[in-house]
Amino acid sequence: MAASRTEILRMLAEMARLTALDEGSPQSFKARAYEAALAGIEGHPGELTGLSKTELTKIKGVGNSIAEKILEFDTTGTVRKLEELRAKYPPGFVELTRVPGLGPKTLKMLRDRLGVVDVDSLKEALDAERLRELPGMGEKSEEKIRRALERLGMHGKDRRTPLVEVYGLAHSLAARLGDLPGVVEAVPCGSIRRFSDTIGDVDIVVATTDPVVVMNEVANLPHLSELIGSGETKTSFLTHEGLQVDVRAVHPDQFGSALLYFTGSKVHNIALRQRAIDRGWLLSEYGLFEEEKVVASVTEEDLYAALGMEYVPPPLREGRGEVEAAAGDRLPRLIRREDIAGDMHYHSDRSGDGRSSLEEMVEAAIEAGYRYVAFTDHGEDLTINGSSREEMLAHRDRIRQLDDRYPEIDLLFGCELNIGPDGSLDYDPGFRLEFDWCVASIHSHFDLPAEQQTIRVLKALSDPAVNAIGHLTGRYVGRRPGVELDVDAVLEGLATTGVALEINGALDRLDATDEVARRAMAAGVDVVIDTDSHHTRELIRMDYGVRWAQRGWVTVDRVLNARPIEEIRARVAARR
């Protein structure tokens, strides 16, 4: 039997989790070794199955022992060591690690001294007031754990929230703190700044000469439901939705190092700190130090430069090879918002779910600085939102008229075709070729087997009218997983046909994923970064799409809509 890449990653993640528990600390070197191997493999593009032990140990973070475990897992389907750990720490006990405030040390003590093995037995021990008998524990600890248990499942330590649900809140909170007296700047950091599609909690760093004012403001925010902790420079609280927010105040002179530290990721930070150590320095949120002397601290640019690296944009800071690349001046020229020349997935109220008129959408596009835009209203197969042939042809006339009226922008008559369960598309082949540009996307039948989904998408992209595949999996972050398909097969299809992979900037979609985008780069597939706007206020999604693409290491030379319209037209023509 051969284990898939995903299964191997999951196995290593479980090994890391259980080893941390067994060793009594997530900082345990063994646990971190598993995490390092996990990161190394995630950054390793190729297949894993079939690799020899020697080849496996060439992967960063994978040594003899982990290579053997991967081989064992690949051939037998399990790992003896993992089975032992599972027996020692059954799921009910592991569940307890999700309780905020309960770490491995405390959990071990609870089990050894009080026989606590799961949530129920923990509750019994709490009711009997037995925890306070233990060293280091008291009445307050009992109360804290009791409260944490009550809201377990609502927001355990490992709960991730879709970015779309917190993005607005985080920025409005930062804006509010930014207006306080003494505050120079307030910025959401952490996974929000790295632009991860899900986030654990909200981290806001405030540059201020007067941290007391900031801490007071935070303690009295209307969003605050429960105060978790508050000190002179740091306050943590839960919102009414159960989201944890950490606000940290630093002196403006230390803002760069604070931003760097609180943006993470953890893996990225550790790598930077290691670089500092290699130079005999120390890097913390307060700055880069040589003994007592500050080497750099005011801006992130200063810090990277001092460490002998190119500046690393936040979306890249995931420990996926960016540290090595930046140190060797090998960071790719990533796509940037100012490179974008147009939007190739764009709706008007011709679509049933469109909310702004053609004129409004054209003017919004001009306002955004675009040189061209493709209107891609839904085809007839989406019965509620789509348009008939007659409607589409009338629509085309209006687009041509507007194209004449607005010489500063080129308007394309396009369509968002619906990919049926069998890969079929709207209209007929001849009519489809009437369009200047077509994006084809999945809108239903999300549960078909992966093999069928792959055939479905491959069939759609083989149609000469199709120029891009929209929101590849149809996922909604945190709500709908999206279709399963053979990504490599699809990428190969895209590469051979010259059809582009869309990176959809809608915050709840962010589809294709950053991971797929990166594989697309390796496979020689071009992308289009689109907003899929249905309203003039959705054009901001281009910022999101670009940052998401950066997470996928998408380079400017591979983005179709960073090129002149003539090149896009030529590409469409060449395909027919």
Added chain:
DNA sequence: GCCGTTTTCGGCCCGACTGTTTTCAGTCG
């Protein structure tokens, strides 16, 4: 468990806050 332009052994990122303690361990990020 991994790793080596000082090392095949002895290291492995750094600091705030809490609760329980009089100096610190545990947890978290």
